[in-house]
Amino acid sequence: DGGITQSPKYLFRKEGQNVTLSCEQNLNHDAMYWYRQDPGQGLRLIYYSQIVNDFQKGDIAEGYSVSREKKESFPLTVTSAQKNPTAFYLCASQGQVDLEQYFGPGTRLTVT
Amino acid sequence: AQSVTQPDIHITVSEGASLELRCNYSYGATPYLFWYVQSPGQGLQLLLKYFSGDTLVQGIKGFEAEFKRSQSSFNLRKPSVHWSDAAEYFCAVDYNFNKFYFGSGTKLNVKP
Numbered sequence A: 001d002g003g004i005t006q007s008p009k010y011l012f013r014k015e016g017q018n019v020t021l022s023c024e025q026n027l028n029h030d031a032m033y034w035y036r037q038d039p040g041q042g043l044r045l046i047y048y049s050q051i052v053n054d055f056q057k058g059d060i061a062e063g064y065s066v067s068r069e070k071k072e073s074f075p076l077t078v079t080s081a082q083k084n085p086t087a088f089y090l091c092a093s094q095g096q097v098d099l100e101q102y103f104g105p106g107t108r109l110t111v112t
Numbered sequence B: 001a002q003s004v005t006q007p008d009i010h011i012t013v014s015e016g017a018s019l020e021l022r023c024n025y026s027y028g029a030t031p032y033l034f035w036y037v038q039s040p041g042q043g044l045q046l047l048l049k050y051f052s053g054d055t056l057v058q059g060i061k062g063f064e065a066e067f068k069r070s071q072s073s074f075n076l077r078k079p080s081v082h083w084s085d086a087a088e089y090f091c092a093v094d095y096n097f098n099k100f101y102f103g104s105g106t107k108l109n110v111k112p
Helices: none
Strands: A004-007 A010-013 A019-025 A031-037 A043-051 A054-057 A064-066 A076-078 A087-094 A101-103 A107-111 B003-005 B010-014 B019-021 B024-026 B032-038 B044-050 B056-058 B064-068 B073-078 B087-094 B100-102 B106-111
Touching (some): A010 A019, A019 A031, A019 A087, A043 B100, A101 B044, B003 B100, B010 B019, B019 B106, B024 B073, B032 B064, B044 B056, B073 B087
Parallel strands (some): B010 B106
Antiparallel strands (some): A019 A076, A031 A043, A031 A087, A043 A054, B019 B073, B032 B044, B064 B073, B087 B100, B087 B106
16 A cells, blocks of 8 residues: 555653654655644644755754655654654655645654 | 635534635635645545636545635535544645645534
8 A cells, every 4th residue: 555654653752862753655756744733733844855865944944854865765853952842743745746745644752 | 925824723513514614825826725634643634626627626525625716715615514524624725836835724523
């Protein structure tokens, strides 16, 4: 089955630690995205990548980093510089023809 | 700046009643328009999309949406709501062929 996987579903970290969230897709999509979701704020774009080895900052990139070494993978690192990292993180990829964004199941990160 | 407005944060309807969720966007050109649904703790699923042509589009689960250029709106409708429709609904627009802007979401509660 084609789709997007995110792991783990729940992640707990201590303040001051970096943490990397995984996102893998087998849809053969060029474009991939990371969003952060907080209650009442919808989805906010962190980073996006339209092609391998290239990515752009979204609206709230501070405190986050990404890489895109393979078409299938777009990991997100939440660094210790992110002031408020506890949130639900969603990864998506976008079809070149249908232009829909397909979402993974999300990772809930809790930092204490 | 581009924006998407969903003016209703929460809506409660009785099972079997009709539903309309509002979405307005701000921009001169007509963007690509989408409606997504999210169950608690899950990723987003596409309900329907509008690119061009017939302004009334049909989606999955019995949903439809109407694009009104004069009102910059793309409201989602369902003639008869089922208890399983309780979820959060997001309107999204894509202006640049690879960057979505999401509304803040409308939470739908269905009364038995």
